[in-house]
Amino acid sequence: MNLADMGPLLQTALELGLFSALTVLALYLSYSMLNVCDLSTDGCFTMGACVGAVVAISGHPFLSIIAAMAVGVLSGFIVAILQTKMGVESLLAGIIVNTGWYSLNIAIMGNASLLNMNKTETVFTKLKDILAGTFISDAYRLIIALIAVTLVVIFLSLFLRTRLGLAIRATGNNPDMVKSSSINPAFTTIVGLCISNSFTALGGCLLAQSQKSVNIDIGSGMVTIALASLLIGEAVMSKGGITLRAVGAVVGAFIFRLVYTIALRFHMPAYMLKLVSSIIVIVAISGPYFRKRLPLIKRSLNLKKQGIDGEGSADA
């Protein structure tokens, strides 16, 4: 693996990182801000991909993006209603919706488990045609991904400073305080989940269209990847305002994909991919955890040493 290989690999890692960054930003809103662990991410991602594909195949490339986001809002709405109005606990609500969406996604795809878009007109093919012949013609996927992520980051940083945005942040921080300030936490949860799932679905739609195919497993493992990227981002850029932390989430997504791509270049068989993801997640979570505890560990080791060497004085 030499330096010449790195160029295209970096571009692929950047593209895939940016597509999954949309889901990471969705989890930034739902997990970091709203403190809800939304396990319906996999199903919602797949649903966005399926709806986007079906609408694009029937001849409406731009409508497919709007349709995917609308379906994401619907998915988030259902999860939120289950949690706030129907007494289902938040983790369970996500799992239930995820399971239900498997059947619905196959139904959306017309009882098939995969759809091909080799000859379909999408925003990607449109941009590729526009850029054909210019020196950046290869980068059409990257450009669309960058545009989508930038728009989402700008939206989030503006939205989270509005009153509703602040109410959502407060709900995640201290729901009782929010209730006593006469803000309805159910309402803020619903809005927060609707918006975050719309980004997840958008991410699914764009990834499927850039790959020219959608299959029922496209979202499988997405929540793990997104959470890992979010945590890597937090480890990298923990101090900073809303915007900086959102950018940190995107950087985390890119770093995750980079490690993933490098690991794959070690010629391991393809079925090892999921194990690699799990290991990266473990390192991403335990790494900062151990780093925080390092002073304590060092101290207890020192104390033990003192106890063995010296008289075991009481000073710490």
Added chain:
Amino acid sequence: MMAMAVSVSLCACGGTATGTPAASDTAADTSADTAGDAQTEAATTYKVGICNYVDDASLNQIVDNIENRLEEIGKEKNVKFEVEYDNCNADANVLSQIIANFIADDVDLMVGVATPVAMSMQAATEDNKIPVVFAAVSDPEGAGVVASNSAPGANITGTSDYLDTNAIMNLILAQNPDIAKVGLLYDVGQDASTAAIAEAKAFLDSKGIECIEHTGTNVDEVSLAVDAFVADGVEAVFTPSDNTIMTAELSIYEKMADAGILHYAGADSFALNGAFLGYGVDYANLGVETADMVAQILVDGADPATTPVKTFDNGTATINTDICEKLGLDFDELSRTFAPYCTKVESIQTAESF
């Protein structure tokens, strides 16, 4: 980080150990054979990436034959084929990763076994135009991988296990002229099945026979579909060359045999795994012809755009004698009944792989 590095290197060791030894064998043989000539080494090395769709008897048979034939050709023409093999196990995400790896490894040609792999390779080589040879794509024109079977028109060509559906329908009618209900078992998501099922429906409608469809996308759903057929009381079930059903065949053949349902399928590997009859091409020969096409493109410089898709005589009926016994049918009688409709009738016993 340490743990990850250790586990990754362990995986890497595992990976290279299972890599094909064919390339190194070819090099050793070539130098031994041509000891008398002035040349003692292979003149050129070609990197070929083979991606299999799923582990089933037909597809594995194809891959084995491709690899063996490439080795033979390598000796004949004094070239070396470095083969990279991987299997996506029907997971589309893994499939895109495998293809991306092949491209990053600078392969000279990619071989895609089965329709989903061929379609993914088509999308991936749109810009870089790496030649692709597909193996066992049932309907290349219908799936859109070639412009037409006689003139593919782009960087993709290959071999097709196109199935003459009406021939199988004739077999069903020959065995049971008064048949009233026929079931169609397939996976809607497999492009290989679409044309064959449409032809089967048209044929059955024209004869006034009721046809019932049940589909499944994985082994569990296929099992449920077969239960539904048993409840519906069908007398025979037709499956085209559908890889999803093939993967599930070992799980469903006993249910069908117990219920007295005859399973007619579009490949001999189905019969191997317990279906009543498999009708289709000789997949071993298909593998050999695919390897010949690879050599044509790489060594002889043929252009994939003008290399026509190769189809085969699919007239061999393979009957499973264990199932015959179970259903109380006589193999010799069946051979006589089917003889007018096929080029050959063969027998096979239930097993997991060839």
